Amino acid sequence: MNKFEQLGLNESLLKAILDLGFENPSEVQEKAIPLLLEKDTDMVALAQTGTGKTAAFGFPLIQKIDADNRNTQALVLSPTRELCLQITNELKNYSKYEKGINVVAVYGGASITEQAREVKRGAQIIVATPGRMQDMINRGLVNIKNIDYCVLDEADEMLNMGFYDDIVSILSDTPDEKSTWLFSATMPQEVARIAKQFMSDPLEITVGTKNSGSSTVSHEFYLVNARDRYEALKRLADANPDIFSVVFCRTKRDTQAIAEKLIEDGYSAAALHGDLSQAQRDGVMKSFRGRQIQMLVATDVAARGIDVDNVTHVVNYQLPDEIETYNHRSGRTGRAGKLGTSIVIVTKSELRKISSIERIIKQKFEEKSIPSGIEICEIQLLHLANKIKDTEVDHEIDNYLPAINNVLEDLSKEELIKKMVSVEFNRFIAYYKKNRDISVSGGERRERGDSEPREFSNNGAVRYFVNIGSRDNFDWMSLKDYLKETLDLGRDDIFKVDVKEGFSFFNTDPQHTDKVMDVLNNVQLEGRRINVEISKNDGGGRRDHNNRGGRRDSGRREGNFAPRREGGFRSDRNSSRDGGSREGGFRGDRNSSSRREGGFRSSAPRGENGGSDRAPRRSENFGDNSRPRRSRRD
Ligand code: ADP
Numbered sequence: 001m002n003k004f005e006q007l008g009l010n011e012s013l014l015k016a017i018l019d020l021g022f023e024n025p026s027e028v029q030e031k032a033i034p035l036l037l038e039k040d041t042d043m044v045a046l047a048q049t050g051t052g053k054t055a056a057f058g059f060p061l062i063q064k065i066d067a068d069n070r071n072t073q074a075l076v077l078s079p080t081r082e083l084c085l086q087i088t089n090e091l092k093n094y095s096k097y098e099k100g101i102n103v104v105a106v107y108g109g110a111s112i113t114e115q116a117r118e119v120k121r122g123a124q125i126i127v128a129t130p131g132r133m134q135d136m137i138n139r140g141l142v143n144i145k146n147i148d149y150c151v152l153d154e155a156d157e158m159l160n161m162g163f164y165d166d167i168v169s170i171l172s173d174t175p176d177e178k179s180t181w182l183f184s185a186t187m188p189q190e191v192a193r194i195a196k197q198f199m200s201d202p203l204e205i206t207v208g209t210k211n212s213g214s215s216t217v218s219h220e221f222y223l224v225n226a227r228d229r230y231e232a233l234k235r236l237a238d239a240n241p242d243i244f245s246v247v248f249c250r251t252k253r254d255t256q257a258i259a260e261k262l263i264e265d266g267y268s269a270a271a272l273h274g275d276l277s278q279a280q281r282d283g284v285m286k287s288f289r290g291r292q293i294q295m296l297v298a299t300d301v302a303a304r305g306i307d308v309d310n311v312t313h314v315v316n317y318q319l320p321d322e323i324e325t326y327n328h329r330s331g332r333t334g335r336a337g338k339l340g341t342s343i344v345i346v347t348k349s350e351l352r353k354i355s356s357i358e359r360i361i362k363q364k365f366e367e368k369s370i371p372s373g374i375e376i377c378e379i380q381l382l383h384l385a386n387k388i389k390d391t392e393v394d395h396e397i398d399n400y401l402p403a404i405n406n407v408l409e410d411l412s413k414e415e416l417i418k419k420m421v422s423v424e425f426n427r428f429i430a431y432y433k434k435n436r437d438i439s440v441s442g443g444e445r446r447e448r449g450d451s452e453p454r455e456f457s458n459n460g461a462v463r464y465f466v467n468i469g470s471r472d473n474f475d476w477m478s479l480k481d482y483l484k485e486t487l488d489l490g491r492d493d494i495f496k497v498d499v500k501e502g503f504s505f506f507n508t509d510p511q512h513t514d515k516v517m518d519v520l521n522n523v524q525l526e527g528r529r530i531n532v533e534i535s536k537n538d539g540g541g542r543r544d545h546n547n548r549g550g551r552r553d554s555g556r557r558e559g560n561f562a563p564r565r566e567g568g569f570r571s572d573r574n575s576s577r578d579g580g581s582r583e584g585g586f587r588g589d590r591n592s593s594s595r596r597e598g599g600f601r602s603s604a605p606r607g608e609n610g611g612s613d614r615a616p617r618r619s620e621n622f623g624d625n626s627r628p629r630r631s632r633r634d
């Protein structure tokens with residue numbers, strides 16, 4: 001007997017569940033389903049987004065509906081058209097082996113007469129948005145006076161969106177004896193008020209901590225000046241070549257404007273907001289699901305209920321007015337057990353909101369600084385190198401090779417690599433060369449007594465690069481712990497830990513440098529030698545620590561394809577910030593197929609050995625096979 005059978009679900013549902021591929025019930029399903037099946041009761045169920053709430057009410061609802069009776073027996077209210085359609089679709093899937101159950105979606109922006117006709121044909125379950133439902137009631141197109149069940153799905157969202165009056169009015173049109181099931185990710189006061197007003201003695205189910213965000217999501221904020229918001233967004237995108245994100249703006253106008261700017265700058269972006277026609281919105285969502293769009297710029301309302309897996313980042317371009325909304329934004333990533341990052345671009349005056357959000361999500365934010373041009377160049381270069389390495393060769397090309405070889409035959413392998421990478425990369429360097437550092441230090445956070453004051457200043461610190469990262473199952477906290485233990489250093493001795501997929505950066509004070517270099521370069525992680533070196537990007541550009549042991553050797557770099565940094569193109573404050581933006585977009589890199597193929601799959605982002613006691617090796621970045629590789633592809 002599988003776990004779903006134990007919950008008391010009938011044959012036809014179990015069969016449908018088998019088709020859905022659900023193996024085990026989620027926690028909220030395990031808790032809610034038996035209770036709802038057992039008796040007619042009111043229920044309040046709190047669970048984060050992505051925890052399977054639809055099935056938690058959907059399975060029992062289908063089982064309880066009388067298929068032989070064609071009257072409307074259940075009403076599901078949900079905040080948006082998208083969710084409404086999604087739920088309808090799910091309910092249809094659940095009931096596919098149950099003859100005679102009709103589920104009808106009722107939502108704005110589509111023909112009301114058509115929807116009324118469908119309802120009239122017999123809809124035991126109506127899934128509706130509050131606005132359209134109210135409209136249908138007013139026009140006498142539906143009858144919900146005899147329903148047995150009313151589900152308020154994503155109740156907090158509906159109330160956030162200002163549907164309080166509609167909900168109250170709709171509920172007063174339903175019989176008192178019905179059962180009301182309220183599902184919500186959070187329990188703000190308004191939701192509690194609805195529960196109190198319209199429910200009697202509800203059973204309460206809570207999954208995880210109340211109000212907490214999903215633990216698969218890590219939260220970061222980047223402090224910038226208001227005028228640098230957009231530049232910051234671009235840099236974050238550039239620093240994450242594989243980004244697949246929802247970018248939230250506060251207004252439709254900003255949403256449209258930011259999307260347009262991104263497109264102009266060569267990013268695969270699109271806007272999603274309420275001023276678009278239904279067809280346009282559907283088109284955008286289709287492209288997003290199909291990964292033709294890497295950055296979906298959206299308003300809160302339009303993005304509600306977006307259920308797209310594998311979103312890597314949620315970007316709060318602007319924080320929402322209602323702090324509660326933050327949870328819903330960040331819930332767009334970290335779904336289905338995947339890890340996700342929720343980023344906030346924040347100005348000093350908004351900083352206190354971060355603390356309020358931390359209290360709500362019961363998770364700490366990590367303050368990070370906007371990557372410098374150098375850091376981005378580094379990341380993009382490695383991305384490019386990996387892309388070259390992973391590119392599959394179409395043998396059509398063989399026909400042209402003799403001619404190509406003819407042109408290139410005088411170049412050594414090193415020269416060839418350098419030139420090839422430069423084809424793509426010169427634009428990048430040209431762009432970031434002109435760009436200043438836009439990080440702002442976060443004095444306020446420090447005054448608030450946060451644990452890591454030094455995160456905010458790189459003064460005097462040494463920045464390291466190490467060839468382990470998230471693919472080795474590290475996040476910044478676990479890497480910090482690991483380094484602390486391995487190096488026998490105190491918690492505050494290691495800071496500014498920044499974990500990328502195949503590598504990471506961290507800082508220490510200079511007095512620990514010898515220890516870091518000696519110890520770390522001689523340890524192994526699961527059989528792989530750790531390679532640490534001092535990053536020429538010292539994290540703040542204030543000092544040059546790279547002369548230790550003669551490691552700063554530009555000749556060594558020549559063998560690789562790292563940009564030449566001696567020119568110091570970090571803080572050229574006089575150059576025009578926007579001058580290079582068109583070049584800065586890395587157009588060629590942004591189609592979906594290359595994004596999927598890309599990533600830091602090579603386990604050794606730099607092929608050289610930075611240990612002070614070893615001679616630097618050269619030009620190993622391409623096809624460095626010297627280290628075991630994990631084949632992770634996601
Ligand atoms: P919520 O309403 O809590 O945000 P959903 O009901 O939309 O979550 O479910 C999120 C995703 O998880 C959906 O893709 C759904 O198909 C899937 N899902 C739900 N229950 C299960 C289960 N028991 N096993 C596997 N996947 C599930």
Ligand code: MG
Nearest residue numbers: 053054153154
């Ligand atoms: Mg839901």
